[in-house]
Amino acid sequence: MRSMNVLGAALALTAGSLTLAGQASAAVPTQEPAEVSTMSCSHSWSNKDDDYGYVDTDWLMRRSGPHTSCSALGQAAEGTKIYYHCYVGSFPNSWTHGRIAGTNQYGWFNDPYLSDLGTAVHC
Numbered sequence: 001m002r003s004m005n006v007l008g009a010a011l012a013l014t015a016g017s018l019t020l021a022g023q024a025s026a027a028v029p030t031q032e033p034a035e036v037s038t039m040s041c042s043h044s045w046s047n048k049d050d051d052y053g054y055v056d057t058d059w060l061m062r063r064s065g066p067h068t069s070c071s072a073l074g075q076a077a078e079g080t081k082i083y084y085h086c087y088v089g090s091f092p093n094s095w096t097h098g099r100i101a102g103t104n105q106y107g108w109f110n111d112p113y114l115s116d117l118g119t120a121v122h123c
Contacts, residue, residue: 041065043108045097049084049121052101056115062107066095073107076100082109084119094118 081101096118111118
């Protein structure tokens with residue numbers, strides 16, 4: 001009986017994360033740390049800036065909130081002009097809320113992928 005419990009609780013190391021093999025009820029959670037899992041995708045913003053920048057990568061996701069776990073609303077190709085509104089976070093984990101020039105497509109853009117690293121105006 002003891003050997004079954006030891007076998008059931010055997011630890012397996014896969015892809016840099018620790019998981020339990022054989023016991024679903026005792027599995028180690030695979031979600032991100034608490035500060036990431038509590039990130040809100042409905043962050044407030046206002047249009048406080050009249051500056052703009054450009055997408056500085058092949059393509060950049062426009063998201064519903066300032067985090068990669070927030071829904072993707074679409075993509076902006078390299079060179080796309082983004083009108084800035086405000087930002088949240090601290091670089092390199094900062095996000096600028098903006099609008100794609102010539103459209104009514106608003107969203108959050110990850111600052112490291114904007115030509116001038118996003119707006120300097122905090123939300």
